[in-house]
Amino acid sequence: GAVVSQHPSRVICKSGTSVKIECRSLDFQATTMFWYRQFPKKSLMLMATSNEGSKATYEQGVEKDKFLINHASLTLSTLTVTSAHPEDSSFYICSATGGLVLDTQYFGPGTRLTVL
Amino acid sequence: DAKTTQPPSMDCAEGRAANLPCNHSTISGNEYVYWYRQIHSQGPQYIIHGLKNNETNEMASLIITEDRKSSTLILPHATLRDTAVYYCIVRVSGGGADGLTFGKGTHLIIQP
Numbered sequence: 001g002a003v004v005s006q007h008p009s010r011v012i013c014k015s016g017t018s019v020k021i022e023c024r025s026l027d028f029q030a031t032t033m034f035w036y037r038q039f040p041k042k043s044l045m046l047m048a049t050s051n052e053g054s055k056a057t058y059e060q061g062v063e064k065d066k067f068l069i070n071h072a073s074l075t076l077s078t079l080t081v082t083s084a085h086p087e088d089s090s091f092y093i094c095s096a097t098g099g100l101v102l103d104t105q106y107f108g109p110g111t112r113l114t115v116l
Numbered sequence: 117d118a119k120t121t122q123p124p125s126m127d128c129a130e131g132r133a134a135n136l137p138c139n140h141s142t143i144s145g146n147e148y149v150y151w152y153r154q155i156h157s158q159g160p161q162y163i164i165h166g167l168k169n170n171e172t173n174e175m176a177s178l179i180i181t182e183d184r185k186s187s188t189l190i191l192p193h194a195t196l197r198d199t200a201v202y203y204c205i206v207r208v209s210g211g212g213a214d215g216l217t218f219g220k221g222t223h224l225i226i227q228p
Contacts, residue, residue, distance in 0.1 A: 002162075032213050043203075044160065046215035059215070093159045097213070104150070105216060107159035 002099035003027050006092075006108035013084055014116055021079045021111045023094030029074035030096035034105065035067075038091040050077055074098075084115040120204045125223040134191040136222050138204030141185040147208050149180060151189045153200040154221075160203065163189065199226045 003026040013019050023033060032051050036044040048069050050056035056069035068080040077096075081088055091112055095105040121139040128134040140149065150165040164171055164178045166187070171178045177190040191198055203221040207214065 004159075006159075034215050036215075043218040043220055044154075044216075046217070049213065049215055051213075091157070095159075095216075101162070101165075104162055104165065106162060107152075110157070110159045112157070 002101070002104075002106040004094065004096050004106050004108040006094055006111050008111060009109060010112040010114070012114045012116065015085055016083055018080055018082045019084055019113060021081075021092055021094075021113075023077045023079070023096070023108050025075045025096045025098065025106075028096075028099045030077075031074075031098040032096065033071060033077040034095045035069060035077075035079050036093045036095065038093060038110075044093060047079075081113065084113070086115045089113055089115045120206055120219055122202070122204055122219065122222045124220060125225065127225050127227055128191075128194050130196060130226050130228050131193055134194040134198065134224060134226070136189040136191075136202050136204075136224060137186065138189070139186045140204070140206045143184050143206050144208070147206045149178065149184075149187050150205045150207060150216075151176070151178065152203045152205065152216075153198075153224075154203070155197075155200040160218075163202075194224075194226045196226050196228060198224065200224060 005024045007022045035047045038044045047062045048056045048058045050069050050071040052071050052074050058064045071077040093110040095107040099106045151163040152160040154160045166178045180187045201221040201223050
């Protein structure tokens with residue numbers, strides 16, 4: 001198994017609101033889940049790493065109070081963008097390890113966030 | 117993780133083999149070479165990985181030079197759907213808990 005889903009696929013919100021993005025491993029239990037962000041014409045940048053039941057580890061420069069990560073089970077991680085602003089508009093992608101090939105990350109389809 | 121260098125873009129005719137090079141001259145003995153691709157507006161897709169032996173799966177072949185300082189991803193019969201950005205990533209064995217560092221990759225364009 002190696003299928004990762006994300007919901008929603010795209011979201012438009014007003015500035016100042018919060019948005020929750022779900023990431024699920026559909027056919028395997030994810031030992032670790034990751035969140036990435038991708039701006040237009042740029043490469044993916046790792047935001048944070050999370051393991052079930054423990055606090056996420058954030059990359060330098062990523063505000064943990066703004067990007068809340070909850071990893072409640074071995075198949076679900078959520079990213080909440082709090083008090084979103086237009087500069088948070090981006091493509092958010094999650095990934096998970098624990099699937100078919102050892103130590104290999106399998107990526108979700110991504111969530112396009114647009115903050116007006 | 118070791119740094120990789122890839123050409124920014126390549127063209128290939130549909131039906132031909134696409135050969136994508138990657139340099140990783142500072143690779144360590146316990147580092148694997150991974151290849152992913154990202155089709156526009158989608159999440160990256162795992163293709164293949166290897167340590168030092170050549171590898172083949174249903175998607176592609178990976179050729180790693182004997183000194184492991186470079187590798188080539190081969191798509192044997194490219195189709196239009198193979199148009200994507202291809203990323204070569206070096207990472208340590210057992211690094212399942214570590215995030216990936218994506219470079220700029222190679223934008224492969226398959227021409228009809």
